Amino acid sequence: MNGADALERLFDDFQRSSSWTEFGLIALCLVLAFLITRGLRNKHGSTTSVWLGPTTLSGALFPLLWLILVACAQALLSRFEPVFWLRVATSILLSLALIRFVVRVLAKTFPESTPARLFERIFSWLAWGVAVLASLGLLPSVMADLDSVHIPLGKTSLSLLTLIEGVVSAGLMMVAVLWAAALFEQRVLNQVVHDLSMRKVAMNLMRTVLITVGLLISLSIVGVDLTALSVMGGAVGVGLGFGMQKIASNYVSGFLVLIERALRIGDNVRVDGFEGKITDIRTRYTVIRAGNGRESIVPNESLITQRVENLTDFDQRFALTTTIVVELDSNVEQVTQLMLAAARAQPRVIDKPAPSVLLDDILAHGLQFTLTYFINDPGNGQGNVRSAVNIAMLAGLREADLRLAVPKQRLAWPIEAGAQEAARSEPAPPAAKNGAAPTGHA
Structure with a gap:
């Protein structure tokens, strides 16, 4: 059927249809879909699910029931009788x-993703275009025209219609996989697996398996021979072995971190001098957020191969430390008591475990002390507690007339440099005759 025949048939159906009857049925279906959706929302309460949504008309269930x-x-x-408006x-x-x-x-899975918003707009325009063509009866002719256009791919050719169907089916399959994964996490994992790290492992594994199966199914639907993917699988394996070894290493390291549970989401850690709380462990990197809001992106491989300090106890206690170096003749007991008093004076510092002071090292220029104390609310910030302890400690040292030590080389260098400069500026003494020393008289 060509476009002219389709439009003629559409116009004929429009003339013979009963518009008021169809409008009444559409309105009745609208009311029934609204009442059913509102009843389900009242039964399940406030929800942000894909089907019900935050309001009665915002979920996907209402247009589906109406349809x-x-x-x-x-x-x-x-x-x-012939129908027009219902069609x-x-x-x-x-x-x-x-x-x-x-x-x-997509909004539930990628709430802040710009590519996801772009995909939503493209899909919306395509869906509305297909709906207009189907309503006008022109969709079969347009599909036939697209099928007549072939794209050469090596020794074979692929029609434009097959390519579009493959892309659309793969996209819809991925959306269905993401929805199934989110539903499984909400209904099963959140109730069965209470550990957040193990829940993340199960979610990543399930999503990987579902995406792989969904891609294979979508490719088989459009008629792609799956045996041809063996060559591509070998190429991917070679790429992982050479060019993508770092990506593969970070991917595997992320699963090892989650499975071993040496580091868990919510732990406070110190990695390469950066302290913060682990907010997320992704497939390639781990996000660590400091108390001041800064975030550090750490590759998962670094968490396996480098030294990482876990500052969080199992009861969510967070350890803070301060290190100072005082002069060698300082009173050790006095310095210890001053540091302990500075920590105990802060209301956020807990008593169990109690603050402790250790004489870490005896250096050539002074005594090195380290104060360790704990807080149980790291989410309220750690830098402000450390700053308050340091200010109190400095005030106590000044009041007790205790001085911080300074490395000797920092003091010796300017003195030696000044002496050398003065020696260069002095005039040279007169030369002695016959090897006798100068007497200072003319």
Whole structure:
């Protein structure tokens, strides 16, 4: 059927259809879909799920129910008379349901992703375009034209319609996989697995498996021979062995960190001098957020191969330290008591375990002390507690007339340099005759 025949048939159906009957059925289906959706929301309470959404009309369930009811009404009415508006409404509601489902899933999975928002807009325009073509009856002819355009790929050729169907089916399959993974996490993992790190491991593994299976299914739907993927799999293996070894190492290291649970989400750690709380462990890197809001992106391989200090006890106690060096003749007991008093004076420093002071080292220029104390609310910031302890400690040292030690080389260098400069500026003494020393008289 060409475009002219499709438009002629569409116009004929429009003239013979009963518009008021169809409008009444569409309105009735709208009311029924709204009442069913509102009843489900009242039963389950406030929810942010993909189907119900934060409001009655914002979820994907409302347009889906409306579509099902309109499709049933179209099937019944078409037995007695030609339909026009019900057919148009079915095409529009099908696009609306697909768009609402895709948008809700992507917004829930990638809440701050710009590429996801771009994909939503492209998919929305494509869905509305297909809905208009289907309503006008021009979709079969457009699909035939697309199927006639072939793209050469080596010894074979691929039609443009097959390529578009493959991309759309793969995209929809990925959205369905993300929705299934989020549903499984919400209904099963959150209730069965209480450890956040193990829940992350199970979620990553399940999402990887589902995405792989979804891609294979979508490729088989469009007619791609899966045996041809063996060559690509070998190439990917070679790439992982050479060019992508760092990515593969970070990927495997992320799973090892989560499985071994030496570091867990929520732990406070120190990595390469950066202290903060682990907020997320992703497939390639780990996000560590300091108390002042700064974030550090640490490759997962570094957590396996380098030294990492876990400052969090199992009861969520967070350790803070301060190191000072005082002069060699300082009173050790007095310095210890001053440092302990500075820590105990802060209300956020807990008593169990109590603050402690250690004489770490005896250096050539002074005595090195380290104060260790604990807080149980690192989420309120650590830098402000450390600053308060340091200020109190400095005030106590000044009041007791105790001085911080300075390395000797820092004092000796300017003195020696000044002496050498003075020696260069003095005039040379007169030369002695016959080897006798100068007497100072003319």
